[in-house]
Amino acid sequence: MEVGPGAIIGTGVRIGAETRVGPNAVIVGNTTIGRRNRIWQFAAIGAEPQDLKFKGEPSAVEIGDDNMIREFVTVHRGTEGGGMVTRVGSNVLLMTSVHVAHDCIVGDHAIVATGTGLAGHCAIEEFATLEGMVGLHQFCRVGAHAIVAAGSKVAQDVPPYAMVAGPDRARLVGINDVGLKRRGFPVETIAALKSAVRTIFFGKLLRDEALRKAREDHGNVPEVCRMVDFIANSKRGVTGREHR
Numbered sequence: 001m002e003v004g005p006g007a008i009i010g011t012g013v014r015i016g017a018e019t020r021v022g023p024n025a026v027i028v029g030n031t032t033i034g035r036r037n038r039i040w041q042f043a044a045i046g047a048e049p050q051d052l053k054f055k056g057e058p059s060a061v062e063i064g065d066d067n068m069i070r071e072f073v074t075v076h077r078g079t080e081g082g083g084m085v086t087r088v089g090s091n092v093l094l095m096t097s098v099h100v101a102h103d104c105i106v107g108d109h110a111i112v113a114t115g116t117g118l119a120g121h122c123a124i125e126e127f128a129t130l131e132g133m134v135g136l137h138q139f140c141r142v143g144a145h146a147i148v149a150a151g152s153k154v155a156q157d158v159p160p161y162a163m164v165a166g167p168d169r170a171r172l173v174g175i176n177d178v179g180l181k182r183r184g185f186p187v188e189t190i191a192a193l194k195s196a197v198r199t200i201f202f203g204k205l206l207r208d209e210a211l212r213k214a215r216e217d218h219g220n221v222p223e224v225c226r227m228v229d230f231i232a233n234s235k236r237g238v239t240g241r242e243h244r
Contacts, residue, residue: 034065049076049102064090075100147176157234171242192221
């Protein structure tokens with residue numbers, strides 16, 4: 001492990017081999033960090049959450065392996081009301097000035113770009129991308145392989161594989177087909193996802209009917225089934241298309 005000048009590492013912190021901590025970074029609390037992470041200068045990890053309900057409970061931060069945590073990133077501990085743990089997976093990129101609030105879960109290979117704020121209890125699934133200056137409302141979920149355009153305000157769940165955008169409230173644009181192609185998804189899978197999105201969001205069927213129709217049409221495609229299940233189980237509702 002390598003620790004830069006002026007960095008502060010608290011007594012309860014555990015850091016794995018080959019992790020590098022930059023100058024003036026602060027890592028405190030009940031924080032566990034895995035192997036081969038790179039933590040840049042002035043990052044702050046494991047501080048008490050910005051939650052008035054927090055009463056000093058021994059909550060934690062858990063961070064996996066091979067992550068890049070850039071300058072001025074903040075990752076706060078969990079709370080009793082949210083499961084006690086804020087968790088960042090592996091191979092995650094948190095760009096400059098990203099805030100990961102209490103009880104958030106950031107999945108493997110996620111990218112969260114500069115200035116984005118995750119309010120408490122948010123969940124970012126694997127390979128999701130949040131571009132710069134995104135604001136994510138508390139308890140929101142962003143599904144796997146989804147992309148949220150820069151400057152978006154997200155107040156509802158973002159379905160997996162989708163693309164949303166909007167400076168007021170984010171709206172569904174379509175499928176993240178560029179990202180899916182880059183990750184090697186078959187053209188047939190992408191076509192099925194596009195068809196399902198048309199049925200669910202752009203057709204005239206009511207939600208439950210549309211979900212059944214999408215599953216009937218593409219029930220042999222796991223990605224479509226995952227999208228349908230995500231929407232059906234959403235507690236906040238999902239980000240839909242803009243109605244004109």
